[in-house]
Amino acid sequence: xxxxxxxxxxxxxxxxxxxxxxxxxxxxxxxxxxxxxxxxxxxxxxxxxxxxxxxxxxxxxxxxxxxxxxxxxxxxxxxxxxxxxxxxxxxxxxxxxxxxxxxxxxxxxxxxxxxxxxxxxxxxxxxxxxxxxxxxxxxxxxxxxxxxxxxxxxxxxxxxxxxxxxxxxxxxxxxxxxxxxxxxxxxxxxxxxxxxxxxxxxxxxxxxxxxxxxxxxxxxxxxxxxxxxxxxxxxxxxxxxxxxxxxxxxxxxxxxxxxxxxxxxxxxxxxxxxxxxxxxxxxxxxxxxxxxxxxxxxxxxxxxxxxxxxxxxxxxxxxxxxxxxxxxxxxxxx
Ligand code: AQP
Numbered sequence: 001x002x003x004x005x006x007x008x009x010x011x012x013x014x015x016x017x018x019x020x021x022x023x024x025x026x027x028x029x030x031x032x033x034x035x036x037x038x039x040x041x042x043x044x045x046x047x048x049x050x051x052x053x054x055x056x057x058x059x060x061x062x063x064x065x066x067x068x069x070x071x072x073x074x075x076x077x078x079x080x081x082x083x084x085x086x087x088x089x090x091x092x093x094x095x096x097x098x099x100x101x102x103x104x105x106x107x108x109x110x111x112x113x114x115x116x117x118x119x120x121x122x123x124x125x126x127x128x129x130x131x132x133x134x135x136x137x138x139x140x141x142x143x144x145x146x147x148x149x150x151x152x153x154x155x156x157x158x159x160x161x162x163x164x165x166x167x168x169x170x171x172x173x174x175x176x177x178x179x180x181x182x183x184x185x186x187x188x189x190x191x192x193x194x195x196x197x198x199x200x201x202x203x204x205x206x207x208x209x210x211x212x213x214x215x216x217x218x219x220x221x222x223x224x225x226x227x228x229x230x231x232x233x234x235x236x237x238x239x240x241x242x243x244x245x246x247x248x249x250x251x252x253x254x255x256x257x258x259x260x261x262x263x264x265x266x267x268x269x270x271x272x273x274x275x276x277x278x279x280x281x282x283x284x285x286x287x288x289x290x291x292x293x294x295x296x297x298x299x300x301x302x303x304x305x306x307x308x309x310x311x312x313x314x315x316x317x318x319x320x321x322x323x324x325x326x327x328x329x330x331x332x333x334x
Contacts, residue, residue, distance in 0.1 A: 005036045008142035008178075010043035010083065010133075012201075013060035014052070017067045018209040019288065020189035020199035023255055024148030028183055030072040032146055038078040039140050039316060040068060042309075045083045045090065045132060049125035050114070050202075062305045063295065067212055069308070070294035079319075081312030083136065088320035092135035092327065093128075099165050100131045104157055110150065134158035137178050138165075139320050146181040149188045150198055155180040169330045189252060192226040195244025213292040216285045223249075223281045228273035235269035237261060249276060256283040 009029060011021060032038055042064045047057060061082050068080055083089050105111070108130055115122035125132075133154050137145055138161070145155055155178065162175035191197045191208040199209045207225055214222070227245040234240060240247040250268075253276060254261045268276055298305060 005144060006140055006142045007032050007036045007038040007144045007146065007181075008041070008137050008140050009039075009146050010041040010046065010136055011064055011068075012047045013042050013044055013057060013064040013082075014047050014050075014201045015056070015060045015063070016201040016206075016209065017064065017212045018189075018199055018201060019212075019252065019284075020148065020209070021067075021201075022071065022212060022288070022291070023189055023252070024150075024183065025146060026067070026071040026073075028146040028181065029068075029078075032144070032181070033073060033078045036144065039142065039319075040073060040078050040080050041136060041316075042068075042080075042082040043136065046129060049123055049129050061309075062302055063299060065305045065309055066295045066298035067291075069298055069305075070212075070291050075308045075312060079312050079315045081309050081316045085309065085313040086139075086316045086320050088139050088317070088324045089132065089135055091324060092139050093132040095327065095331065096131045096135050096138070096161055096165070097128055099168065100128075100134070100157070100161050104160060105130060108153060108157070110154070130154045130157045131161070134161045138162055138175050139323055140316075141176055141323060142178055143176045144181050145178050148198075149182050152180055152182060171330055174326075174330065190244060190248040192222060192245075192248075195227065195246075195248045210284060210288060211292075212288060213295055214288065215292070216289055219284050219288065220281050223277050223284065226277070228277070233265065233268045233271050233273065233276060235265065237265060240265075246273065249273070249280060253280045253283060256280075256287055 009025065011017070011025065029038065029040055042061050044057065044061055047060070065080065065082070069075070073080060105127060111122070111127055111129070114126060134157060137158050147155060159177045162177050166172055166174050189199045191199050191203060192210070193205055193208045197203070203209065207222055210219055210222060226249060228249055229243050229246040233246070233250070240250070250264055251261060254264045257264070
């Protein structure tokens with residue numbers, strides 16, 4: 001059976017889209033839009049698994065939409081919309097809550113990280129978030145999901161849920177098993193302050209990340225302050241094994257300049273990290289500040305952004321309603 005290739009991915013409107021989101025997800029979204037049918041979603045229902053102030057959430061949905069457009073997503077080629085405006089996401093999530101197993105969710109490491117030490121106080125939504133993610137993907141029978149490496153485990157869960165649904169309801173291949181599309185070189189950008197933690201929007205210190213809206217001056221300051229290493233740059237990658245911050249800076253530079261890490265290290269061996277930092281700052285300013293300027297420009301016309309979301313919602317709803325109708329039939333719902 002030939003399955004049509006459909007790409008689905010989402011970004012949470014939790015503010016401060018950063019270099020990790022850009023290199024790990026958004027740049028890949030843009031490449032894929034040239035090759036496949038793509039659906040890109042501002043996943044606002046995921047964002048509220050952690051309390052969001054309503055007025056800020058509203059602004060962040062628009063800012064994430066602007067970031068999609070500023071990085072090169074084209075609403076005439078890809079479907080761009082916000083998750084809560086297509087009710088099929090919540091409906092299918094409920095159905096999949098009944099397919100997914102508690103034991104499976106208990107293994108999700110992101111819940112453990114995000115819930116912190118007091119799990120009793122985390123929302124139920126945060127715990128079942130991976131089931132909603134499975135619903136997002138399966139609602140469109142998506143076959144490919146571009147994500148950063150941090151989402152790999154959730155993707156595997158989506159595959160398990162799809163497989164169990166197909167088996168429980170005796171409908172082999174009804175849901176295709178979605179494949180993660182994870183960029184090999186740069187799947188995980190780490191915090192500039194702690195190379196063992198991923199760069200994240202919700203990390204308190206703004207110095208831990210490069211935001212897409214950062215000015216050249218801010219980028220310069222953040223890279224200057226970024227943790228690196230007191231030794232000079234070594235000549236071999238394996239000597240960076242216990243130096244996650246240094247490896248992170250070199251990897252980002254390698255990705256931005258489209259040179260392999262080996263090549264960068266060979267060229268920079270023996271130099272101080274201040275040399276790398278100056279080059280990296282330049283590369284970041286060239287790549288990120290035009291995106292930031294475009295986001296700020298797009299945010300000046302919010303009604304235009306809302307129109308784009310509305311148009312995307314209409315297209316997404318047509319696909320979702322058809323699939324939900326078939327899913328209901330499979331389960332025996334009238
Ligand atoms: N540091 C990262 N490196 C590579 N890829 C990353 N992504 C996120 N952080 C990195 C990828 O960006 C996409 C959108 O992520 P998201 O905002 O929906 O959720 P997240 O993974 O939870 O991102 P954050 O920044 O950590 O957000 P908060 O702090 O709000 O939870 C995904 O494809 C993700 O893999």
